[in-house]
Amino acid sequence: MSIRVQRLPYGVGRFSAGFWLFILVLLSVVGWGIYAYSRQLVEGLVVTGLRDIGSMGGAAWGLYIAFDVYFVGVSFAGITMAALIRLLRLEELRPVSRMAELLTIVALILAAFSVLPDLGQPVRGIVNLLRYARPQSPFFGTFTLVISGYLFASLVYFYLDGRRDAALLARIPSPLQGFYRLWAAGYRDTPAERERHHRTAFWLAIAIVPLLVTAHSTLGFVFGIQSGRPGWFSTLQAPAFVVMAGVSGIGLLLVIAAVFRHVLGERERLHEGIFRWLGGLLALLVLVYLYFTVAELLTTTYTGHEAEVRLTVALLSGPYAWLFWVSMGALVLALVSLVLPYVPSLVPVRVPSFQPAFTRAAGLAAAGAGLVLMLYRHSPRLVPVAGAGGPEPEWVGWVLAGLAVVFVLSWFPLFARSVVAAGVAGGLLVNVAAVGKRLLIVVPSQTHGTLLPYGPGSYTPTWVEYSVVAGLFALGTLLYTLFVKVFPIMEVAEER
């Protein structure tokens, strides 16, 4: 083995006080999520906002399923990027390969945990799925193939890809030496071993790509083949799910890469070319998704069935309009952010300077308005004081959205100068849009899409659902952070 490593790289094995504080905060949120779930286990699903469709005017699938779809979507980017880097020999992107693989594994674990709270009896649900599932059902593809087969395939890929670095690190005396030796399993990075690994990784990548397209398509089919549910029944569901999965996953990968570029100070390895490449791919996928959305809306509003039209009206100008337009606005803003770094060189335009004070003011105003809105909606004491006794006036939401847009726009001068900042903004915005779009796919078709003569329903998540989802995000961040401290998040460079 020609490469020599003097000490554990990329912050592995080094723990600061700030790190432990961060872990403590994450553990607290995970603990709060577990407490909330325990209330649900003891008292039943009645503590959530989930209710029967039609007869109880509610939605049987809500926040949990929306986030299951979101997490499965995020998992797409990881292993896809790793496979594409391998198959297309995209050496420039190799530094983000392991980040992407780890993102897939963590996201799939979170996806599995998102489904469980939606089940009244989780254990029975798992056993019955493996015992009675029908291969014809897209549920089989989604909740068994995705979460077991796809996760297993990703773990195998991840394990084999990390053996070289494990072998390198096993030579350095450290408390983790035994772990690295175990992972390396005798690997010595000889030319023969390298050649064998390339061959295996190539075939694994070939096998994983169709598996992941199948997996994400079946998740789309869970909704898309339900002919009695307007809003879900659509040929575009499966391809749109695959594209949105790519959007959310690559967006999150951009954010993670920027965080490590900053935290580890690895500006050379995580160079701007990576952000330019990922940002370009993300912009392309956002464009495709916007095209799908326009095609879908045009079809349903132009020639749609009465129920389809009713649902579309609820989305465009009814109770879900704020979420729909925030999601679409976030996608458009993300697209503009990703394109901005190229504008000054293409068009002779003077970019104004970035004004942090103005940005801070707009951000604080938006956060304050959001807090007031949340308190108004969820505090039973505040509603009578405000005198409304029901939902807040519509303009409050639009003011909040306007402040948020001003906040994002105030960053644009910075995005025009930095491809990394533009990538982070684009990544965050598409993930806001992804969560919104997942909720819009799951919920409105249940509350406003019934073909039976029921009136429109509603769904408002409770603190239990918000807490469980927050706990899941904290768990994912915790797993990712801990892993980064025991194994290099990037392939150890040749020159180290």
Added chain:
Amino acid sequence: MRTAWTLLLVVVGFGLQAVSYFFLAAPLGVPSSPVYSNPRVPFAPAVFILGVMLVFLAAVVYELLPESGGRTYRETG
């Protein structure tokens, strides 16, 4: 030996998937009776998943098992 084990795992994995999908799970098509809604053999879907896992496990076997003829990967290169 290594190649043989790898191929065996791949073949067994795909075989398990095919057998569970076509012969052990609930029959394909519209069931003529509710009896046919359930798998013909309990846990047939789990057998399918096991098949998928075996196929991917073949990659681990291919990388970790020693070379044929007594030579190990430690001695090559």
